[in-house]
Amino acid sequence: MSRGPSPTVRRRRLAARLRELRENANLTIDEVGEKLECSASKISRIETGHVGVTPRDVRDMLEVYGVSDEERDTLVQLAREARKKGWWHAFNEAFTGAFVGLEADASFLHTHQALLIPGLLQTEAYTRAVIRAIRPDIGEADVELRVRARLSRQKLLTEESNPPEYWAVLDQGVLERTVGGPEVMREQLKQLVELASLPHVTLQVVPFSAGAHAGMEAPFLILGFPEQADPDVVYVEYSTSGVYLEQPEDVQRYTLIFDHLRAAALKPDDTVEVIDRTANRLS
Known part of the structure; x- marks a missing residue:
């Protein structure tokens, strides 16, 4: 890519x-x-x-x-x-809207998830389990198409010579929810530990002890771009769709929310320890 x-x-x-x-x-x-x-x-x-x-x-x-x-x-x-046409046009049935094209050119990606592992960090087995759960209406061929599409997206973090800065803040519930069974979830958590060692990837977890926090409304992603001509944009994800917010005041609001989440979360090193311990409990 x-x-x-x-x-x-x-x-x-x-x-x-x-x-x-x-x-x-x-x-x-x-x-x-x-x-x-x-x-x-x-x-x-x-x-x-x-x-x-x-x-x-x-x-x-x-x-x-x-x-x-x-x-x-x-x-x-x-x-x-x-x-x-970008590479993602081969997966038109899996990707809708401008999301993947914007993601492919971002210089930084800041995301919050309270329900599941973000797509760029998922293992193949975890992805398959998630898609089967949230799309029970589609056949196995469509499931596999979406799995391949997501794996292609992940090359952005693992195979690019100049990858974007990726920072994810996850709710602790994301780690505790066993998706696809213990083995699938253990493999997923171990992969998070490996990805967190990359210099351009930062993971933090908001523990249950933090109580109510700024990210409880909906998952979101802030995309930043290297050129001044391309202002930052926020993608807010809902159950069946998502919206793009480009007005400066909206971007600033979600940037502030993300800053509050980072402050409420465990430090990156402590986060990795928590993820590793959670994985080991699934052995």
């Missing part, structure tokens, strides 16, 4: 720049749609990154905005690159 900007991140960057240029030209979405003889909803979907945009559409929009030839050529090329 490449660590260059993913097509998803390029599309997000292009969308933000197109919105900025329209606003600089003092044009509304309706006015642009009228000038280009297309619906205002199409312009809106392009500016939010919900749909791809062709190089021709970009060229037409930039002409309306009065953009210089140099920037026009740059943005048209960005549109071409944004239409390329």
